[in-house]
Amino acid sequence: MRFTQGLYGYVVALFICLAGAGLFLLITPQSREEHIPRLDYSITVANFGHSVPYGVWAPPRDPANWVPNSNKIAKGENGAQVLHLGYATAARQHVMFAQSNEQPAVGFANRMANSNKVLGTQQVGGVAWEKRFREDKNQRTLVRVLPDVTLVITGTADWAELGELAAILQQRPKG
Template sequence: MQRFTQGLYGYAVALFVCLAGAGLFLLITPQSREEHIPKREYSITVANFGHSVPYGVWAPRKDPANWVPNSNRIAKGENGAEVLYLGYATGKREHAMFVQSDERPAAAFASRMANTDKPVGTQQVGGVTWEQRFREDKKQRSLVRTLPEVTLVITGTADWAELAELAAVLQQRPKG
């Protein structure tokens, strides 16, 4: 009698035993079918940013419905200017980021954040005009608003309507 572990028959039995074991493991292991996007609270980052800049900081008064804030940071931009980044997973699970700085020249900052210096139009949000920019190869849309003391950029893979949702909830907080 041939040994059980030899030949094609033995190989097939060993493979079946391994696959059955893996299947059993997957069957009894708990699995979550829910989406998990890590939520990152940004209020302390915004407060810290407000203490380090000479103007009233812009921030969402509330997050748009079904959006998840998933990143935030303060970084040094060109010329040592502070830059605030607030990132989101949008309601349609695209990416959107709100960025602001008093970096000069403002046009260079906006172009760097939008990855393009070419406007493609304008968009009205709450009675305020935002400049639209689009970079085709990255599918990146951006809304840009240049104010006397700060430049605001909302950018990402989200569509224009979703970017406008974020623009609509922004408000300037008083300096202090």
């Protein structure tokens, strides 16, 4: 009887494959630490400020233990510019801050929130932000419509974390 035939050969071959895979897993370095890439958004915010006719809103610093992990300038409806800043929060949920002077403002807010249903308001630093929630995506959104720009903070984070970002936003002078 040959070694490669029959049940005995199959069991030996299977054992050799599993042993090889186990040895590979033992000698391969594995990181147990979370790694979220940190992306600086200061240049993106500055470039956005040069392309829009209003003072840009941005956080002067990141909230404690939040990691900025994405940023971009995109085209919105009617050629309007849209600034997106993405974060992993302290609770490791996702939050995106977006702003634009796109008109109508409600259309921009609805698109960013994936919802047109306003649940009420949330007071942040004495300012009322609209609250929206889309259950099937577990997406919470805060919206603030100003005369020259619409601000949207949205993501899977809880209301408190969304409010934490809203509380530190500051408008930078146009220039």
